[in-house]
Amino acid sequence: MALLSFDMKRNPAQAKTSLLVLLALMIVFPFIAQQFGNSWVRIMDIALLYIMLALGLNVVVGFAGLLDLGYIAFYAIGAYTAGLLASPQFAAVIESFVNTYPVVGNFLVMVCGPEIVQNGIHLSLWLIVPISALFAAFFGALLGAPTLKLRGDYLAIVTLGFGEIIRIFMNNLNAPVNITNGPQGINLIDPIRVFGVSLAGEPGSGSMVKIFGMSTPSVNAYYFLFLLLCIGVIFFSVRLQDSRLGRAWVA
Structure with missing residues (x-):
């Protein structure tokens, strides 16, 4: 049996556990990767953007078969x-x-x-x-x-x-x-601003962003925003697949 499984139909309990493990790994990733420089986190920022693009493409090619x-x-x-x-x-x-x-x-x-x-x-x-x-x-x-x-x-x-x-x-x-x-x-x-906070950092901050009183590098702030958006897109995509419209596309 695979260590991680995401098949919600065959083994929903293991799939939910796997999702929680994956989410935990994604949350701690920037803090670990940052020990080797910001470039690894920046690469993941771009990767998360392309994941969202791929999920959109999956609607057309995967669901509808076009x-x-x-x-x-x-x-x-x-x-x-x-x-x-x-x-x-x-x-x-x-x-x-x-x-x-x-x-x-x-x-x-x-x-x-x-x-x-x-x-x-x-x-x-x-x-x-x-x-x-x-x-x-x-x-x-x-x-x-x-x-x-x-x-x-x-x-x-x-x-x-x-x-x-x-x-x-x-x-x-x-x-x-x-x-x-x-x-x-x-x-x-x-730069992207969320609730008045610039994710690129304010002038003179050295690309550091203050969130809830804690300072974090700009690449980390972008990472968590893109991760949150990615989770939202995945949730929307799954719900769309299970909807009447999604089932019609797959059929």
Whole structure:
């Protein structure tokens, strides 16, 4: 018998115990790995992000059985949207419109106001996440509508093409109007703030974050946020699989 088992149907008691053991290991990991430097924790930060991406892909490929090779394009759309809503980049967008298309640019200046024109948009994380998700979902629906009846290789070709189109489009969307800053990407993105606490650390803190009166490295703060989000996505994915809609997809 395996030391750890996650089969909730055949052996639910062992599966729950295994989940608790795994969760305990994940909680203590950054404190142990930190003894060898922050790089290992930073790697796990990125790994947790990709785990959440893989769980989303599993809905399409695993549950519905649709070979989607352009899934990462929707992630890119959401990421660029988040970048525009939390950086000085939108100020550069308005400036580009003013220089290239004065009518549109002056309209944006009038609508956005001097603060955004000067400093860009800096929204809260709680607004950025749903807006970015809705924007990515809109493009998902836009691609999904004409490809509803495609299956197998045909769907794979269409989604792969869409993924490449988005990649090329984003890399070249710096002229004539600079929206994405081209291959250089969007810079100076605001650090994540949760309940007023910057997970990158305040200026002069040496990348240390104070949580409940205790100081912890920035990479640890990001790690626990991503771990919490990952647990939420796993829970949602499992509940979705057991729902009527999930069973219909699997069937």
